Amino acid sequence: MAPVTLYQFELCPFCHKVKAGLELKGIPFSKVEVNPMGKKELPELPAGSPRKVPVLQIHGEFIADSTTILSYLDKRIDTGMRFLPTEPELAAKAEAIEQWVDDELIMALPTVIYGSWREALTAAQVTARTSNFGFFQNLGVRAGGPLIMHQISKRILKKNGRSDGHRWVQDNLDTVEAWLGDADFVTGPTLTLGDVAVHGALSCVRDFPIFAKILARPRLAAWFQRVQSLRDANAAPAAS
Numbered sequence: 001m002a003p004v005t006l007y008q009f010e011l012c013p014f015c016h017k018v019k020a021g022l023e024l025k026g027i028p029f030s031k032v033e034v035n036p037m038g039k040k041e042l043p044e045l046p047a048g049s050p051r052k053v054p055v056l057q058i059h060g061e062f063i064a065d066s067t068t069i070l071s072y073l074d075k076r077i078d079t080g081m082r083f084l085p086t087e088p089e090l091a092a093k094a095e096a097i098e099q100w101v102d103d104e105l106i107m108a109l110p111t112v113i114y115g116s117w118r119e120a121l122t123a124a125q126v127t128a129r130t131s132n133f134g135f136f137q138n139l140g141v142r143a144g145g146p147l148i149m150h151q152i153s154k155r156i157l158k159k160n161g162r163s164d165g166h167r168w169v170q171d172n173l174d175t176v177e178a179w180l181g182d183a184d185f186v187t188g189p190t191l192t193l194g195d196v197a198v199h200g201a202l203s204c205v206r207d208f209p210i211f212a213k214i215l216a217r218p219r220l221a222a223w224f225q226r227v228q229s230l231r232d233a234n235a236a237p238a239a240s
């Protein structure tokens with residue numbers, strides 16, 4: 001296959017959804033870390049496309065939006081792993097879970113990453129360490145980041161009628177556990193798009209204290225490891 005390139009921010013949950021999809025499908029890819037200030041690394045996108053990550057270069061095309069990318073990969077690349085079940089009711093549930101991840105889980109997570117001053121300080125340091133910032137921007141993120149991030153967190157909580165980010169995330173984790181029930185995956189006995197989306201989004205917070213709270217839930221921890229094992233087993237060696 002021609003080279004596949006993911007244009008991403010290391011701390012973007014939507015990009016992590018795509019990485020989960022690429023690994024589970026066993027598609028080799030390389031990453032381009034985009035500088036959030038200016039986004040000069042991003043290629044020319046189709047007219048009207050917002051200049052956001054993720055963008056995937058594949059088969060000579062540039063595809064934007066994590067949901068569109070996962071759907072493209074599932075329809076166009078058959079590696080034996082299907083994300084969308086053929087049974088319509090299950091497919092609808094898997095798609096609804098992916099939508100919920102975009103609208104709810106990915107909205108809630110930043111409020112616990114940046115929620116308290118201490119959390120915001122950690123987040124600014126992780127952002128500066130992992131992102132494609134130049135030297136001065138890097139210093140700026142370390143120094144000004146916590147304030148900006150804390151303000152963003154407060155704004156998201158207000159917009160969603162919430163006052164406590166940790167409660168919100170715990171409610172979301174309860175929802176995922178209720179979907180799991182006694183099954184191996186969120187829509188039943190086989191992995192679907194729902195698992196790709198939830199696992200991708202949660203992988204984004206691995207370096208943050210909230211991750212320990214996620215793994216403290218035995219049912220969720222077992223599911224996370226189950227999906228991770230599939231990712232590790234299927235992942236193609238990184239493209240050079």
Ligand SMILES: N[C@@H](CCC(=O)N[C@@H](CS)C(=O)NCC(=O)O)C(=O)O
Pocket residue numbers: 009011012013014051052053054064065066067102
């Ligand atoms: N609906 C899009 C959302 C993508 C998105 O919001 N990406 C953020 C990073 S997490 C971004 O690129 N923000 C940069 C900007 O808005 O300037 C998807 O699913 O991919």
